[in-house]
Amino acid sequence: MEYNFLGKSGLRVSNICLGTATFGKMESGYCGHLIFTSPTQLQEDDSHKILDRYIELGGNFIDTANMYCYGQSEEIIGKWFEKTGKRDEVVLATKARVSMGQGVNDGGLSRRHLMKACEDSLKRLQTDYIDLYQTHNWDAGTPLEETLRTLDDLIRCGKIRYVGVSNVCGWQMQKLVDLTKFMGLSPIVTLQQQYSLLCRHSEYEEFQVCKNEGVGVLPWSPLKGGLLTGKYKRDQKPQPGQGRIGITAANEKMATQAAPAWSKFDDEFYWNIRDGLEQIGKEHGKTEAQVALRWLLQKDIVPSVIIGCTSINQLEQNCTAATGWSLTKDQMDRLDELSSKEKSYPYEMTEKVNMDRQNPFYQSTPISNWM
Numbered sequence: 001m002e003y004n005f006l007g008k009s010g011l012r013v014s015n016i017c018l019g020t021a022t023f024g025k026m027e028s029g030y031c032g033h034l035i036f037t038s039p040t041q042l043q044e045d046d047s048h049k050i051l052d053r054y055i056e057l058g059g060n061f062i063d064t065a066n067m068y069c070y071g072q073s074e075e076i077i078g079k080w081f082e083k084t085g086k087r088d089e090v091v092l093a094t095k096a097r098v099s100m101g102q103g104v105n106d107g108g109l110s111r112r113h114l115m116k117a118c119e120d121s122l123k124r125l126q127t128d129y130i131d132l133y134q135t136h137n138w139d140a141g142t143p144l145e146e147t148l149r150t151l152d153d154l155i156r157c158g159k160i161r162y163v164g165v166s167n168v169c170g171w172q173m174q175k176l177v178d179l180t181k182f183m184g185l186s187p188i189v190t191l192q193q194q195y196s197l198l199c200r201h202s203e204y205e206e207f208q209v210c211k212n213e214g215v216g217v218l219p220w221s222p223l224k225g226g227l228l229t230g231k232y233k234r235d236q237k238p239q240p241g242q243g244r245i246g247i248t249a250a251n252e253k254m255a256t257q258a259a260p261a262w263s264k265f266d267d268e269f270y271w272n273i274r275d276g277l278e279q280i281g282k283e284h285g286k287t288e289a290q291v292a293l294r295w296l297l298q299k300d301i302v303p304s305v306i307i308g309c310t311s312i313n314q315l316e317q318n319c320t321a322a323t324g325w326s327l328t329k330d331q332m333d334r335l336d337e338l339s340s341k342e343k344s345y346p347y348e349m350t351e352k353v354n355m356d357r358q359n360p361f362y363q364s365t366p367i368s369n370w371m
């Protein structure tokens with residue numbers, strides 16, 4: 001793997017981060033997340049094998065969240081630390097925001113809940129510090145000052161090392177960065193956001209803020225839950241035994257961003273991307289999944305891509321995207337083109353009128369790189 005700085009921080013992480021939402025298994029859905037009941041979810045033994053292999057392959061960056069399988073994912077990682085003593089070899093990221101109980105203060109980003117959520121995560125993870133603590137989503141009910149001050153306090157008392165955010169829109173991202181600066185607090189170093197060839201909306205707003213402010217983008221669902229692998233075929237609806245997409249294909253009401261509905265993607269836009277991945281894969285002797293991950297790895301705002309896997313085979317295949325080969329500029333352009341949608345107002349207009357106003361001393365993002 002290669003090791004990149006985590007946004008504007010001195011911390012270095014492997015360019016493949018191991019996502020652990022597949023660790024643990026639930027009998028029924030939680031917060032609308034059917035994926036935690038998938039037969040491909042991993043029990044403790046298999047999860048530990050994935051962690052062992054990931055470290056062997058050179059990975060040093062693990063992402064979890066308190067809500068993954070309602071704490072099971074963190075517990076499984078905590079037991080692995082206990083068993084292997086490898087806590088200090090790893091950069092550990094987790095998140096809080098989702099309700100972890102029935103009480104009115106069991107979720108959100110209030111001072112009270114964040115302090116409690118952090119203590120609970122530390123216990124489950126069997127560690128006394130979290131490297132990257134991320135807000136899992138926006139909380140419209142808590143003043144931003146309260147959340148940001150609490151996160152800074154958590155750094156000062158040694159419970160966490162760096163602050164990141166996840167799942168925000170453009171104005172929220174800019175406000176987070178500006179308020180942090182205004183209050184003189186520890187900066188936000190990362191934005192964990194859905195990003196793949198099938199989800200590029202954040203390039204217009206959120207990632208522009210990241211480019212200009214030195215915030216690293218950590219893509220989640222880089223394979224859109226498995227849609228960007230070669231395993232689903234034209235005119236064949238995925239079946240429940242065929243992994244995550246098969247489950248939501250059978251019950252589309254339970255579809256989420258990370259477990260998307262097959263019928264929403266089974267169209268020419270999708271199949272053109274899949275054909276492009278297959279063709280470029282053949283040019284390199286790589287799989288569709290590896291090409292889709294490589295496209296993300298070569299985006300300058302991305303220090304690390306958060307992969308998900310349900311087997312050692314998937315892990316090894318996905319980690320092979322990390323190093324030793326590259327997509328050419330022409331191949332990157334082809335994938336950009338296949339996956340781009342028509343620019344809506346005002347992006348197209350703003351871009352056009354600013355084409356001759358490029359000032360490298362002022363803008364870190366050349367206008368030509370806006371999508």
Ligand SMILES: NC(=O)c1ccc[n+]([C@@H]2O[C@H](COP(=O)([O-])OP(=O)(O)OC[C@H]3O[C@@H](n4cnc5c(N)ncnc54)[C@H](OP(=O)(O)O)[C@@H]3O)[C@@H](O)[C@H]2O)c1
Pocket residue numbers: 018019020021022038040063064136166167192193219220221222223224225226227229230231242243244245258289306307308309310313314315317318
């Ligand atoms: N911040 C957030 O709100 C948020 C949301 C979602 C995820 N995340 C993070 O991002 C991580 C990754 O997300 P994700 O799991 O949705 O990623 P993803 O890469 O889009 O999907 C991963 C799934 O695709 C299938 N797959 C992966 N590699 C494959 C391969 N080479 N060949 C065939 N199938 C393959 C597997 O599912 P099957 O075997 O079941 O088909 C795997 O579980 C999560 O673990 C979590 O850490 C964060």
